[in-house]
Amino acid sequence: MSPFLLxxxxxxxxxxxxxxxxxxxxxxSDNSTFFIANRNSKWYLVAFGMIGTALSGVTFISVPGEVGAPSGNQFQYFQFVLGNAIGFIIIATVLLPLYYRMQLTSIYGYIEQRLGVISYKTAASIFLISRTIGSAFRLYLVVIVLQRFIFDSYGIPFWATVLISLILIWSYTYKGGLKTIIITDTLQTFFLVTSVFLSIYFICDSLDISIFQAFETIKESNYSKVFFYEDFMTSNFHISKQLLGGIFITIAMTGLDQDLMQKNLSCKNIGEAQKNMFTFTGVFVVINIFFLGVGALLYIYAQQNGIEIPIDASTGKPRTDFLFPEIALNHLSIIPAVVFMLGLTAATFATTDSALTALTTSFCVDFLGMDKEKDLNAAKHVKRRHMVHIGFSLLMFLVIIIFNAVNDESVVKGIFKVASYTYGPLLGLYGFGLFMKKRGLRDKLVPVVCILAPIICWVLNNNSAELLGGYTFSVELILFNGLITFIGLLLISKPTDLQTKF
Structure with missing residues (x-):
């Protein structure tokens, strides 16, 4: 497909x-609309739209690409997805009722009421850092595809492609905020889901097999192994590591993350919010099965047609992230190419537009205190919100440029690796708040604990083979990060007579 048509x-x-x-x-276009959509969102729209936000271009490209990676991943990612599902259920039954009882706009308001102002600012700061990095990584993935298959042909540099993408996203989110996002994400999720099914159809058609034959073909291939029980100490794919990592990364990256929780808080009541989460969980699991199926079919197609994993021009190494776009845009017909671009663009921008809205909301509420203003929608507050929105767009731009200079692995690995370090302290903070109700914190020391915990985790991760008898960490590292934070908070805590109902 020509760059001009794309x-x-x-x-x-x-x-x-x-x-x-x-x-x-x-x-x-006031602040109440921007932050929580006037708490009037339809649960089924939120549930469907969250699919696009949660999946992103990482799932669309990296997950299929990882199926046939040289490390022998196969369908091991589905173990992680099952952990995700358990995490979503915990969020729906434990965290959402808490947030609704407190009538929060920013979920970090819980930390303020339970642990103190400095703890609250620390939690909000962790979110701002974590979500900015995570969303930048996700946007980076689609930008490198756009750069490789469109903008390189016109001599446009990478930084300009990033800037153009962010300007386009900002242009349709800065005014309506969450109210707009819920509608656009619903639309984009429809495009994403349609694209997955159509991609499977077109690849099957090229392989001259039916959809039903594809299931048998995948089952008999070398890519269909799901559960890994071997080498607990050294394998990153062991089922226990993937399940634990999936559960706690989901709790942290969804339940303790303003982005996805902001959508849930826009529902009319807790009942509708929970219906949203349960529906979302079921669809999320099913759609990931199809993504893994796409990955297996891509590698089967590549083997039959002598297609190698594309080389990353910047690192000179094979890049599995490029296999799907390479086949869709250069080896299939124009309709599959359009379908691929539709799915990729929808998946990635659904994540980024939502993140920019959540980052803006968190900063305006948690640091500027806009939710406490008497006249929330005064012109000066709306203008300030616009400036914050622009600020986070520029920050995301800088993160993508830096990531492009240093990254040499699939983006899905990069995202969960960083999340294990950045989101871990949130697990510790919320865990302490929920389970240590008779203890208070020396609030001023909380930032120290939340900085030291990821550092200790990094040292442990890099020396685990020597320190832990050959054990190597995978995505379950976030649990250890949370535990280290929890222990650190316990050390700076003291008994308190202050009663809390949360």
Whole structure:
């Protein structure tokens, strides 16, 4: 597919999103609409839209690419997905009722009421850092594809592609905020899900097999192994590591993350929010099975047609992230290419637009205290919110540029590796708040604990083979990070007579 046609598609896609943003923010663009959509969102729209936000371009490209990676991943990622599902259920039954009882706009308001102001600011800061990095990584993935298959042909540098992408996202989110995001994410999730099923159809058609034959083909291939029980000490794929990592990364990256929880808090009541989470969980598990199926079919197609894993020009190493776009855009017909671009663009921008809204909300509420203002929608507050929105767009730009200079692995690995370090202290903070109700903290020391815990975790991770008898960490590292934070908080705690109902 020619770069010009891909560029035309991209322009048309964003014009559609800008049109949706115009109509959804036409009646109201105040801060209440931006932050929580006036608490009037339909649960089924939130549930469906969250699929696109949770999956992102990482799932769309990196997960299929990892299926046939040289390390022999196969379908081991599904173990992690099962852990995700357990984590979502915990969020729906434990955290969501807490947030609704407290009527929070920012979920970090719980930390303020339970542990103190400095703990609260620390938790909000951890989110801002974690979500900025995570969302930048996700956007980076689609940008490198756009760069490789569109903008390189026009001599446009990588930094300009990043900037153009962020400007386009900012243009349809800055006014309507969450109210716009819920509609655009629903639309983009529809594109994403449609793209997955159509991609499977077109690959099967190219392999001259039916959809039903594809299941048998995948089952008999070398890519279908799901559960790994071997080498607990040294294997990153062992089921216990993947399940534990999936559970606690989900609790941290979803339940303790303002981005996805902000959508849940926009529902009318806790009942609708829980219906949203349970529905979302079921769809999330099923759609990931299909993504793994796409990965197996891609590698089967590549073997039959002599296609090698593409080389990353910057590192000179094979890059599994490029296999799906390589086949879709250069080896299949124009319709599969358009379908691929539709899914990739929808998945990645659904994540980034949501993140920018959540980052803006958290900073405005947690650091500027806008939710405590008497006139929340005064012109000066709306203008300040716009400036914060621009600020986080620029920060994300810088993170992507830096990541591009140092990254040499698949993005899905990079995201969960960083999340294990950055989100771990949030697990510790919330765990202490929920389970140590008769103890208070020396609030001023909390930032020290939340900085030291990831450092200790990093040292432990890099020396685990020597220190722990050959054991190596995988995604379960986030649990140890949370435990180290919890122990550190316990050491700076003291008995308190202050009664808390939360």
């Amino acid at each position: 560029l035309c598609f991209l322009i048309g896609y964003f014009l559609l999103l800008i049109g949706v943003a115009f109509f959804t923010s036409k009646k109201s």
